[in-house]
Amino acid sequence: MLDFTILSENMELFLEGFKNTLIVSLLALIGSFVLGTLIAVFRIAPIKPLNWIGAIYVEFFRNIPLLIILFFIFVGLPVLGVRFSGFQAGTIALTIYTAAFIAEAIRAGVLSVHKGQTEAARSSGLTYIQTMRYIILPQAIKIVIPPLGNQFLNLVKNSSILTIVAAGELMYQGDLISSRTFVTFDVYIFVALFYLIITLPLSFGVNRLEKSLAKSN
Template sequence: MVGPFAWFKWEALFRDWAVFAEGFRTTILVTLLALSLALILGIVFGVLGTSQWTLAKVVSRIYVEFIQNTPLVLQIFFLFNALPYMGVMLPVFVVGVLGVGVYHGAYIAEVVRAGINSIHRGQMEAALSQGFSFWGAMRYIILPQASRIVLPPLTNQAVNLIKNTSVLAMVAGGDLMYRADSWSSDNIFYGPAYVVVGLLYLLLCLPLATLTRRLERKAGVST
């Protein structure tokens, strides 16, 4: 009986390495763009969540609670399947960037909000008394101090974001997982395909996970 990791299956994978390389490239592009979007949304809604305006806090809370309490898969399916009925046609790549970016933006918003709240409120009061606007105080005084606190959990969110790009395989997103599934379905060589996919995800995530631990240790020593 031929095993799932027979050598001829590995040979087939090495011959078709370009398939996995293309998926790896797509995963990296989705990760970079989705992470950029998530950081923008996270900072904006994190700041809104700590503002003095009730409406801003409510808007931030609605976004965070809705996104965090619905599955990412459901959100991706909505962008992919429901939007066309509303006359909005998005490329699958854009669906991935929006879906993953918006999803992790909600978690980053909570990280940013917690980081801002950890800064003594006297800092904001002093900034306002010196003529800073709320946003100016956030930009020049509060956020630079909070960045040291939020950096470790932000790095951890980046790791989770990379892994969650695999959800695009469900909508033929061209990512690493989709390429592996498509290639394996043609020849039933699932063993080598998934081992390689796992190693490639590990290649992306392990350095960030290591950085997270170092930042956490550094933050612990500094406090």
């Protein structure tokens, strides 16, 4: 049986961690979507240097651990005089890391849109950027809603790594409560439940959005 006194006596810490996890996840979600979309456009742009920048970004950040990125920002950059708090470093690391995966998902969506639409838009006088913004990207994002939703869920779960830099999110508060109470199993069950409060509605919302977009098509 779970000891619910652990939850009630430490509710303030659990809620503080829950709030911080929500904030960092929301900030990183917005940032990674914007950055990932930009990198995806770079990868398919008719300009070779932009293609190279996009490809290097994706292959580099997609193939190194998130922990390495976090340590570089939190421990490495201070050597150069650039300092971030654990919360800031964690948000930046999550944004940079997740953007590489989002970029690939959006690029796949763009490539699935018929090339004739790009040609028609350009022949009607739209610039490349206008074609991407108004014609191609809206269709591509609709197509890749499921993989984007999975990346957003992964982002929320990956936020637990911020406990390494004492960012104050759920896992950090769980570790703190566990060290104070000498209770492990119950504490992390409650931490898991708080994560589910975030991820289950997000998963449900993505599924509903996917079905709504499918009906509209």
